[in-house]
Amino acid sequence: MHTQAIEDYLREIYALQERDERATTSTLAARLDVTAASVTNMFKKLAALNLVLHEPYKGVTLTPAGLKAALEVVRHHRLIELYLAEALGVPWDQVHDEAEKWEHVLSEDMEDRIDAALGYPTTSPHGAPIPTRDGTVADRPYxxxxxxxxxxxxxxxxxxxxxxxxxxxxxxxxxxxxxxxxxxxxxxxxxxxxxxxxxxxxxxxxxxxxxxxxxxxxxxxx
Ligand SMILES: [Zn+2]
The missing domain is CATH 2.30.30.90 (Ferrous iron transport protein A (FeoA))
Structure with a gap:
C-alpha cells in the first residue's frame, strides 16, 4: 500500500507520539539515520498524502489516516518480534532489526496466523502494546x-x-x-x-x- 520508507516514518512518528515526544526533523533524522534534508522532503510527501500534519518548527503529527496506517505497521512489527522470540528463539536484542524488514511484507493472512499461533498476545518481547487488528491500542501510563x-x-x-x-x-x-x-x-x-x-x-x-x-x-x- 505505502512504500517501505513511508511505513518506516509512520512507525517512528508513532513511537515518538506514544511517549508524548515530538516528531521533529532532527529526531527523525537521528532515529532513521538519514539527513535532515531527506526528512524534510518526506514530511512534505506525508503531508501531501494526508498522513501527517506538518507545522513549521513543531514537526509532524499523525492524521487519523496516518495513525491507522502507522498502527498497522506497528502491529506487524511487534507481532513479528514476538514470533521471532517465542517461536524461533531469537534473542530479544535481535528481534527489532529483523522485524523492521519483515513488517513491510507481512500479508493479512500471515498476520492472523502469527497472531493465532501466539495465542492473541497483547505485548511484544519488550513489553510494547500490540495494536489490535482494528487499530486500537491499550493506553498505559508511562x-x-x-x-x-x-x-x-x-x-x-x-x-x-x-x-x-x-x-x-x-x-x-x-x-x-x-x-x-x-x-x-x-x-x-x-x-x-x-x-x-x-x-x-x-x-x-x-x-x-x-x-x-x-x-x-x-x-x-x-
Ligand atoms: Zn521493535
Missing part, C-alpha cells in the same frame, strides 16, 4: 525508572527496543518486562540504584530513562 521515589516497588512494563547492547545488559540483570524491583535511590547525576531478585545494582541515567514501569502499591514491605 513512567520511566528515573522519575521514581526511593522505597517504591515497581514492575517493569516496557523497555526500549532500539539498542541491542542495552537489551543484552538488561537481560543479564534480569530486567525483563514483569520483573519487580525496588527503588533504593534515584539521583539525576549518579543514576538509579535498585534491588532486583535480592541484588542491588546501579543503572546510569541514560539506561534508567529507557525503562518504563508501573507502581506495585499493594505489595507487603518487609
Amino acid at each position: 513512567r520511566s525508572l528515573n522519575e521514581l521515589e526511593p522505597g517504591q516497588t515497581v514492575e517493569i512494563i516496557e523497555v526500549s527496543d532500539r539498542d541491542p547492547a542495552l537489551l543484552r545488559y538488561l537481560g543479564e540483570l534480569g530486567l525483563y518486562p514483569r520483573a519487580r524491583l525496588e527503588i533504593v535511590s534515584n539521583n539525576p547525576y549518579r543514576g538509579t540504584v535498585l534491588r532486583v531478585n535480592g541484588v542491588e545494582c546501579t543503572l546510569g541515567c541514560d539506561v534508567a530513562r529507557h525503562i518504563f514501569v508501573e507502581s506495585v502499591s499493594d505489595i507487603p514491605r518487609e
Whole structure:
C-alpha cells in the first residue's frame, strides 16, 4: 500500500507520539539515520498524502489516516518480534532489526496466523502494546525508572527496543518486562540504584530513562 520508507516514518512518528515526544526533523533524522534534508522532503510527501500534519518548527503529527496506517505497521512489527522470540528463539536484542524488514511484507493472512499461533498476545518481547487488528491500542501510563521515589516497588512494563547492547545488559540483570524491583535511590547525576531478585545494582541515567514501569502499591514491605 505505502512504500517501505513511508511505513518506516509512520512507525517512528508513532513511537515518538506514544511517549508524548515530538516528531521533529532532527529526531527523525537521528532515529532513521538519514539527513535532515531527506526528512524534510518526506514530511512534505506525508503531508501531501494526508498522513501527517506538518507545522513549521513543531514537526509532524499523525492524521487519523496516518495513525491507522502507522498502527498497522506497528502491529506487524511487534507481532513479528514476538514470533521471532517465542517461536524461533531469537534473542530479544535481535528481534527489532529483523522485524523492521519483515513488517513491510507481512500479508493479512500471515498476520492472523502469527497472531493465532501466539495465542492473541497483547505485548511484544519488550513489553510494547500490540495494536489490535482494528487499530486500537491499550493506553498505559508511562513512567520511566528515573522519575521514581526511593522505597517504591515497581514492575517493569516496557523497555526500549532500539539498542541491542542495552537489551543484552538488561537481560543479564534480569530486567525483563514483569520483573519487580525496588527503588533504593534515584539521583539525576549518579543514576538509579535498585534491588532486583535480592541484588542491588546501579543503572546510569541514560539506561534508567529507557525503562518504563508501573507502581506495585499493594505489595507487603518487609
Ligand atoms: Zn521493535
